[in-house]
Amino acid sequence: MANYNVYLVGVGGQGILTIADMIMRAAQALDVPANYYPTKGMAQRGGFVKAQLKLGAETVGPDIRPLGADLGIAMELSESLKSIRYIKPGGTLVVYGYKWQPTAVMLGKAPYPTREDVEKAAADAGLKLVFLDPADQPEDTADNIYLLAATMRHSGLGEVVSEEAITEAIKARWPKGAERNMRSFEAGLAVE
Amino acid sequence: MAKVNLSGNEAAAQAALSSGAKLIVGYPGTPSSEVIGSIWGKKYDGVTIEWSTNEKVAFEEAAACAWAGQRSIVTMKMSGLNVAYDAFISVVYSGCTGGMVVYVADDPGVSAGMPEQDIRGFALMSDVPVLEPSSVLESYTFVQYAFELSEAIQGPVIVRTVSNVSQSHALIELPEAHPIEPRKPHFVNDPFKYTKAGAKICMDQHRDLIARLAAAQVKLHKDGMHKLSLGKKGGKGIVTVGVTSAFLDESLELIKAAGADVEGISTLQLAATLPEATEEFAAMLDNCESILVLEENEPHVEKAISLQAFHEGKNVEIIGKLNGPLSRIGNYTAATCATGMAALFGVEFKMDTAAADDAESHCAARPIGVCAGCPHRGVYMGLIDAVKKLGYKKDEVIITGDIGCTILGSCPPFDCLWTEVAMGASIAMAQGFTHAEWPTPVFATIGDSTFIHAGMPPLVNAVQNEVPITVVIMDNGWTSMTGMQVNPNTAEEFQYPGESRTRVDVVDIVKGLGVKQLWVVDPYDLPKMTDTIVEAAKLPGVKVIVSRRECAIQAGRRKIKYGLSVVDQEKCINCKRCINTTGCAAIVSDENGVHINPSQCNGCGICTYVCPVNAIEKKEV
Numbered sequence: 100m101a102n103y104n105v106y107l108v109g110v111g112g113q114g115i116l117t118i119a120d121m122i123m124r125a126a127q128a129l130d131v132p133a134n135y136y137p138t139k140g141m142a143q144r145g146g147f148v149k150a151q152l153k154l155g156a157e158t159v160g161p162d163i164r165p166l167g168a169d170l171g172i173a174m175e176l177s178e179s180l181k182s183i184r185y186i187k188p189g190g191t192l193v194v195y196g197y198k199w200q201p202t203a204v205m206l207g208k209a210p211y212p213t214r215e216d217v218e219k220a221a222a223d224a225g226l227k228l229v230f231l232d233p234a235d236q237p238e239d240t241a242d243n244i245y246l247l248a249a250t251m252r253h254s255g256l257g258e259v260v261s262e263e264a265i266t267e268a269i270k271a272r273w274p275k276g277a278e279r280n281m282r283s284f285e286a287g288l289a290v291e
Numbered sequence: 292m293a294k295v296n297l298s299g300n301e302a303a304a305q306a307a308l309s310s311g312a313k314l315i316v317g318y319p320g321t322p323s324s325e326v327i328g329s330i331w332g333k334k335y336d337g338v339t340i341e342w343s344t345n346e347k348v349a350f351e352e353a354a355a356c357a358w359a360g361q362r363s364i365v366t367m368k369m370s371g372l373n374v375a376y377d378a379f380i381s382v383v384y385s386g387c388t389g390g391m392v393v394y395v396a397d398d399p400g401v402s403a404g405m406p407e408q409d410i411r412g413f414a415l416m417s418d419v420p421v422l423e424p425s426s427v428l429e430s431y432t433f434v435q436y437a438f439e440l441s442e443a444i445q446g447p448v449i450v451r452t453v454s455n456v457s458q459s460h461a462l463i464e465l466p467e468a469h470p471i472e473p474r475k476p477h478f479v480n481d482p483f484k485y486t487k488a489g490a491k492i493c494m495d496q497h498r499d500l501i502a503r504l505a506a507a508q509v510k511l512h513k514d515g516m517h518k519l520s521l522g523k524k525g526g527k528g529i530v531t532v533g534v535t536s537a538f539l540d541e542s543l544e545l546i547k548a549a550g551a552d553v554e555g556i557s558t559l560q561l562a563a564t565l566p567e568a569t570e571e572f573a574a575m576l577d578n579c580e581s582i583l584v585l586e587e588n589e590p591h592v593e594k595a596i597s598l599q600a601f602h603e604g605k606n607v608e609i610i611g612k613l614n615g616p617l618s619r620i621g622n623y624t625a626a627t628c629a630t631g632m633a634a635l636f637g638v639e640f641k642m643d644t645a646a647a648d649d650a651e652s653h654c655a656a657r658p659i660g661v662c663a664g665c666p667h668r669g670v671y672m673g674l675i676d677a678v679k680k681l682g683y684k685k686d687e688v689i690i691t692g693d694i695g696c697t698i699l700g701s702c703p704p705f706d707c708l709w710t711e712v713a714m715g716a717s718i719a720m721a722q723g724f725t726h727a728e729w730p731t732p733v734f735a736t737i738g739d740s741t742f743i744h745a746g747m748p749p750l751v752n753a754v755q756n757e758v759p760i761t762v763v764i765m766d767n768g769w770t771s772m773t774g775m776q777v778n779p780n781t782a783e784e785f786q787y788p789g790e791s792r793t794r795v796d797v798v799d800i801v802k803g804l805g806v807k808q809l810w811v812v813d814p815y816d817l818p819k820m821t822d823t824i825v826e827a828a829k830l831p832g833v834k835v836i837v838s839r840r841e842c843a844i845q846a847g848r849r850k851i852k853y854g855l856s857v858v859d860q861e862k863c864i865n866c867k868r869c870i871n872t873t874g875c876a877a878i879v880s881d882e883n884g885v886h887i888n889p890s891q892c893n894g895c896g897i898c899t900y901v902c903p904v905n906a907i908e909k910k911e912v
C-alpha cells in the first residue's frame with residue numbers, strides 16, 4: 100500500500116484529535132499500518148492543536164515533513180493556514196471554516212484572515228481546497244464527524260480506510276450517540 | 292494476533308509491568324506523564340504505582356527498591372533529571388542489584404516550553420548506558436531490554452525517549468513478555484557499595500562504574516542492538532540514533548529524488564549513544580570515505596565517532612553539526628535528514644515553501660491563557676488591583692512566577708508575572724530581589740504541586756532570615772498543567788482509587804514551616820483577594836496567602852458549576868472591560884454586543900466585579 104499522510108490542525112476543544120483517533124481505529128480494524136502523533140499543547144482549551152497521521156508504512160518517523168502530506172484537515176479557519184506548509188502540491192485541504200477568534204481579534208486589536216485568504220493560500224500552494232461553511236451544516240450535527248465524512252468523500256482518504264471502517268469506529272466509540280453521529284456522518288457525505 | 296494501539300509512553304508502562312517491575316514511580320512532566328498516567332488507578336498484584344513529590348524522591352525510591360534486588364522504573368521529563376541528578380550520580384557509582392530503569396523524556400523542538408536540553412549529556416557525565424527507542428514498538432522492547440541490561444551490568448540504565456516517540460500512537464503487535472519470578476527483597480549492609488564514606492570507597496566505585504559501562508558496550512554489541520548494514524567499500528555512510536533512524540527510509544527517498552545515488556550506502560542505526568558503539572564505528576570508518584551523523588540536539592555521537600576516527604588514523608569525513616549543515620536546535624523531520632544527506636552526496640536539496648510562509652503570515656496569533664473559570668484568574672487580577680491600591684505602578688512591582696498553569700499570568704491580558712525559572716524558584720527569587728533592595732514589596736506566586744516539589748526549602752529560608760516577601764500559593768488541588776495528576780494536597784477522595792493514601796494539606800505545611808502570617812482566600816472572591824494582598828504587603832516578615840479553589844477543568848469534569856453569569860443587554864455599554872481585564876474565553880463580543888457563552892461559563896463570578904455599570908449578574912443554576 101502507498102503511504103498516505105494526513106496533517107490535522109484546529110483549536111483545543113474542537114474535536115480535531117477525535118477525527119485522527121477515528122481514522123486510527125479504522126486503520127487498526129483494517130490492519131493498515133499507522134502512526135498517529137498528536138501535539139496537544141498544555142491542559143487549557145483554546146490553544147493550537149495539531150496531529151500527524153502516517154498511514155500505510157511500517158517504519159516511519161512520526162513527523163510529516165514540509166510538503167509531505169497528501170491531505171490536510173483543518174477545523175478552524177485561521178489555523179488552516181498552518182497546515183499549508185505540510186501539504187504536497189496537488190494534495191487536498193479540507194477546511195471547516197469555523198472562526199475561533201482570539202481575544203485580541205475580538206477586540207479589534209489584531210487581524211484575522213478571511214476565507215479568501217485561505218482560498219488564495221491554497222491556490223498558491225497548488226492544493227485542492229474543499230471548504231465547508233459552518234452556516235451550511237445541518238442543525239444538531241457533530242462538527243468533527245461532519246468534517247470527517249466530507250473529507251472521506253472529497254479526498255483519497257477513503258482509499259486507505261473504508262467508510263465502513265470509519266463508521267464502525269464511530270459507533271464503537273460512542274454507542275450512545277450513534278444516531279446523531281450517523282446523521283452527522285451522512286450530512287458530511289452529502290457535501291458537494 | 293490483533294495489533295494494539297499504544298503510545299510510546301503506554302508501551303513503556305506495559306513493558307515495565309510485564310518485566311516484573313515492583314515499583315513504578317515518577318513526577319509528572321510533558322512528554323513523559325502517560326507512562327504512569329496510563330496505568331494510574333489500576334491494580335496490579337504486588338506493584339506500587341506512585342506520583343511522588345518530586346523526581347529526586349521518586350528516583351531515590353526506585354533506587355532503593357533496585358538495591359533490594361527488585362525491578363523498578365522511574366519516569367520524568369528532562370528537567371526532572373536535573374532535580375534528581377544529585378542522587379543519580381551517587382546511585383550510579385554504587386550500582387544496583389535489581390533492575391533499575393530511568394525513563395526520561397527529552398523534548399527537541401520544545402513542545403512543552405522548557406530548555407531544549409539533551410539528557411544524553413548527563414549520561415556521558417555519569418557513564419550510564421542510554422538506550423534510545425526510535426518508535427512505539429521500541430519503547431516497549433527497549434524498556435524490556437533495559438531491565439535485562441541493568442541486571443547484567445548491575446547498574447541503572449537510562450531509556451531516553453523524545454516527544455514524538457513518547458507521544459506517538461502506533462499499531463503494534465505486543466512483543467512477548469519476559470516475566471521474572473517474584474523475588475524476596477535482599478539487601479546487605481555494605482558501606483563500600485552503598486555509602487560514600489571516604490576517598491577510597493568513592494574511587495573504587497568510580498572504577499566499577501567505568502567497568503559497568505564497558506560491560507554494557509560488550510553486551511549491546513553481542514546482542515546485536517545496533518543495526519549495522521555495510522555497503523560498498525569506500526562509499527558513503529549514515530549513522531542514526533533514536534528517532535532519526537525512523538526517518539531514514541523517507542529521507543533516502545527524498546535525496547534519491549534530488550539526484551543522489553544512494554546505491555551501496557552503509558548505515559548504522561544505533562540503539563544507544565552510550566556506551567559508544569566502538570566496534571560498529573570501526574566497521575563504518577573502515578568501510579566509508581564519508582559519514583553523516585543524524586542525531587537531534589547535541590553532537591554526542593558525532594564527537595565520539597570523530598574522535599575514534601582520529602585515534603584510528605582514519606581520514607574519513609564526518610558530517611553533522613560540527614562539520615556540516617545540521618542544527619543543534621529543533622526536532623528533525625525527513626527533510627532535515629535529507630538536508631544532511633545533501634551535504635553527504637554533494638547534491639542540491641531544497642523545498643519550496645514560499646507559499647506557506649506567506650499563508651502563515653496571515654494567521655491570527657493565538658496566545659495561551661488560563662481557562663474560562665480558572666481560579667488563577669482571581670490571583671492575577673487581585674495582584675494587579677492590589678498593586679494599584681498600594682500606590683504603585685504595575686511595572687514597579689516584581690511578581691515572580693513559577694512552573695505550571697500558574698505562569699499564565701505572564702500572558703495577556705494580565706502580563707503581571709516577571710520570571711519563570713525552575714520549580715520552586717519563585718520564592719527564592721523573590722528573596723533575591725528583596726536583598727537587591729528592590730524599592731517596592733516583592734511577591735511570589737506558585738502552584739500547590741510546585742510548592743510541595745521544591746517551594747518548601749526557599750520558604751523556610753525566608754522564615755529563618757525574616758525576608759519580607761508575600762507568597763501566594765495557588766492551590767487548585769491538582770498538578771494541572773501536565774494533565775491533572777494528583778499531588779499530596781489533592782483531596783483525599785481523589786488519591787489512589789481503592790487504596791488508602793493520605794492528603795497533606797498545604798495550609799498545614801505552611802504553618803509547620805513556621806509561617807505566622809497566613810491567610811486562606813477564595814480567588815473567586817476578587818475583592819477579598821485584593822484586600823488580603825494589600826494587607827499582607829504592608830506587613831513585615833514572611834506572608835503567605837493560600838488561594839484555594841479547585842482547577843476549573845477538573846471541577847468541570849464532575850459537572851460542577853458555581854452559577855452562570857449573564858450580561859444585561861439593557862445596562863451593557865459595550866466598553867468590553869470584562870474581556871480586557873479577565874480575558875475569559877466565555878465572554879464574547881460580536882455584532883450583537885457582549886454576551887457570555889453558557890456552555891463555557893462556570894459561574895466563577897470574577898467578571899461581575901469588573902463591570903463599571905454592574906451589567907453582569909451571576910445567576911444560580
Ligand SMILES: Cc1ncc(C[n+]2csc(CCOP(=O)(O)OP(=O)(O)O)c2C)c(N)n1
Nearest residue numbers: 320370695696697738739740741770771772
Ligand atoms: C523539574 C520539573 N518537573 C516537572 C515539570 C513539569 N511541570 C510543568 S508544570 C507542572 C505542574 C505544576 O503544578 P502546580 O504547581 O500545581 O500548578 P498548576 O499547573 O496546577 O496550576 C509540572 C509538573 C517541570 N517543568 N520541571
Ligand code: SF4
Nearest residue numbers: 661662665696842843
Ligand atoms: S487547567 Fe485548571 S489550573 Fe490550568 S488554566 Fe485551566 S482551569 Fe486553570
Ligand code: SF4
Nearest residue numbers: 664875892895896898
Ligand atoms: S463568571 Fe465570568 S469570568 Fe467566570 S467563567 Fe463565567 S464569564 Fe468567565
